[in-house]
Every structure is written in C-alpha cells, then in structure tokens.
Amino acid sequence: xxxxxxxxxxxxxxxxxVGLTCAVRLAEAGYDVHVLARDLPLETTSAVAxxxxxxxxxxxxxxxxAWSARAYAEFARLAEVEPGAGVRMRTGRELTRAExxxxxxxxxxxxxxxxxxxxxxxxxxxxxxxxxVDMSVYLPWLVTRLxxxxxxxxxxxxxxxxxxxxxxxxxxxxxxxxxxxxxxxTPVRGQICQVEQIGLSExxxxxxxxxRPVYVVPRLHDIVVGxxxxxxxxxxxxxxxxxxxxxxxxxxLVPALAGARVLRHRVGLRPARxxxxxxxxxxxxxxxxxxxxxxxxxxxxxxxxCADDVIALxxxxxxx
Ligand SMILES: Cc1cc2nc3c(=O)[nH]c(=O)nc-3n(C[C@H](O)[C@H](O)[C@H](O)COP(=O)(O)OP(=O)(O)OC[C@H]3O[C@@H](n4cnc5c(N)ncnc54)[C@H](O)[C@@H]3O)c2cc1C
Numbered sequence: 001x002x003x004x005x006x007x008x009x010x011x012x013x014x015x016x017x018v019g020l021t022c023a024v025r026l027a028e029a030g031y032d033v034h035v036l037a038r039d040l041p042l043e044t045t046s047a048v049a050x051x052x053x054x055x056x057x058x059x060x061x062x063x064x065x066a067w068s069a070r071a072y073a074e075f076a077r078l079a080e081v082e083p084g085a086g087v088r089m090r091t092g093r094e095l096t097r098a099e100x101x102x103x104x105x106x107x108x109x110x111x112x113x114x115x116x117x118x119x120x121x122x123x124x125x126x127x128x129x130x131x132x133v134d135m136s137v138y139l140p141w142l143v144t145r146l147x148x149x150x151x152x153x154x155x156x157x158x159x160x161x162x163x164x165x166x167x168x169x170x171x172x173x174x175x176x177x178x179x180x181x182x183x184x185x186t187p188v189r190g191q192i193c194q195v196e197q198i199g200l201s202e203x204x205x206x207x208x209x210x211x212r213p214v215y216v217v218p219r220l221h222d223i224v225v226g227x228x229x230x231x232x233x234x235x236x237x238x239x240x241x242x243x244x245x246x247x248x249x250x251x252x253l254v255p256a257l258a259g260a261r262v263l264r265h266r267v268g269l270r271p272a273r274x275x276x277x278x279x280x281x282x283x284x285x286x287x288x289x290x291x292x293x294x295x296x297x298x299x300x301x302x303x304x305x306c307a308d309d310v311i312a313l314x315x316x317x318x319x320x
Pocket of ligand 1: 013014015016017018019036037038039040041044045046047048049050051052053054156157158159171172173174175176179189190191192226227267268269270271293294295296297298299300301302
C-alpha cells in the first residue's frame, strides 16, 4: 500500500516578524514548516518595533519600495478582516525641517498628501494612512496562524545553519552575522519608551536628525515614543539620560504626551546591512538555503513582500 505523500520539510531560523511571516506563507503553500529560534517572538527585536509601516534604514530603494507596497496591502487587509491580529490603519505625519520632494517610497502608499499646516519649526511633511502593528498582539497571532496550518515553533539556539531539511530559511536577523558569516550586518541601536495610552490615535515621525529620530506611535494599549538610531552600538540596556531626552523632544512634537505615565523602557538592535539579503544559495545535494535578513528599521514594513519573494525562490527549486 502506498504511504501518504510526504510534504517537503522546511526549517525556518528565527521567530521575529521576518521568520514568522515567511513560515506562515510557506505553510499556506503546503510545506511542512518548523521554526527554530533562540529567542521566542516576544523576546526578539521585532517585539521592540514601534511598529508603524515606514520604510526606514533599509536598502536598496527599489526593492524596499516594492516589498513595502505589498506588505502595506496585506496589513490593510488584515486591519479590515482580522481585528484580532493587532493591526490598525492610522493617519499620521512625517514632518521635515526643510521642504523636500516626495519620499523615495511614495509609490508604495495609496494616498500621500503634503502636510497643510506643519507645526512650528517644521517646513512641511507628508501625511498618509499607515498600518500600525501592535507587536505584542501580532507576533503571537502569527504563531497561532502558523500552528493552525500545521507548523511548529521550538526554542532552539543553532550554532550553524542546519542540514536536517532540504530547505532552510535563514531569518536570524542580526545574528546572521555569525550564522552566515556576514560581517556587513551591523546593529543600529534603538531605544524607546512605552507610555500609557492617553487617547492618541495619530502617529508622528520626524527623521531630520539621523541618530535621533523622533516618533510617537499610538497602539492599542500604549504609545511608543522614540527614539535613537545609534550605529554600531551593541548595548541593549536602556539609558536613563537617553530616555529623558526622548520624552522631552517627543513632548515638544506632541504636547498631549506631557505627564503620560511611562510604562517601560526598551532597546532593540536593528539588523542593518548595505542592502537586505534576500537570495537563495544552493548548498548541494538538492538542498537550498534562502537568506532573508538585514531589514534594518523596516522589517515589519517589508515583511509580507519579502515573504512572497522567499516563497517564490523556494517554489522555483523544491515543490511542496
Ligand atoms: C526601537 C526600534 C523601533 C523599530 N520600529 C520599527 C517600525 O516602526 N517599523 C518597522 O517596520 N520596523 C521597525 N523596527 C525594525 C524591526 O524591528 C526589524 O527590522 C525587525 O525586527 C527585523 O526582524 P527579524 O525577524 O529579521 O529579526 P529579529 O526580530 O531580531 O528576529 C531574529 C530571530 O532569529 C533568532 N535567532 C538568531 N540567532 C539564532 C540562532 N543562532 N539560532 C536560532 N535562532 C536564532 C532570534 O532568536 C529571533 O527569533 C524597529 C526596530 C527598533 C529596534
């Protein structure tokens, strides 16, 4: 008697937003998916993300724009049909100190408008509706979605890329520096404060000072106030002085924040790279490793777009 047809086994390394999104898409495509991760979802850099849809510190511009556009569409869909995913569409503004032409990623946003009356100190900016993702809700929701499709998530720290599966997806974020021996990956340290939700519904970004981006992102139960972007800084401990500076600058931008109770200080290391690595490496004997890491400050923003490309690379080589 013929046995049941076996599905192609895929190991996904990493349970951040990139690994989990790829895992969900692969499971939907019929693969037998197992995620191995040193840190579980709520312990990852992804859990620290603000996380507003905003292409930031990620290259190359053309691919980032395309991935971000696809992810925008998927998040907009989730916001409409899956309220439990923790995704909401919220209007917000990127403010600029000088008048600038449209942002390079403008075509990824359906409706981008110039800010009509910028606050004092600003020359202009862009207003649009963007997905805002509450990662404390969204990452567990992705895990549930994966498990319903038959996939698994296991805590397991790997010392090298595994060869126990025909297909391996490397979504180790900054740790790909060691796992894939990629010295071009560097940390860009981001410190944020989570403050109580005071009824704010719109987000704000001011990226005029590269190492001190200012952003205020209201989520379901709190508001993320940032931040910093410190190149090459590996320190994951929050700094008190930095927190004070973050709150002072943010209150200037959004005065309603004054007096809001601070709930938590957090730090994450953005996995920055001269360009996102999304490519397949054939490792012999019909095995393939698809690398998908180096998303800088936009891993959430690009997640669904990158996952689609990862799945296409796998399907070209190994059927489910
Ligand atoms: C303060 C801050 C604010 C941000 N705001 C935004 C935002 O508003 N919008 C946005 O789009 N992005 C934002 N980002 C960027 C975003 O967080 C990252 O781009 C994203 O988290 C990268 O996701 P990832 O899945 O690649 O990596 P990670 O979330 O770091 O996940 C990596 C996974 O790989 C696992 N791993 C690593 N090594 C091993 C190993 N040896 N064995 C097994 N598993 C391993 C880890 O344990 C983890 O599970 C922000 C980042 C920071 C720090």
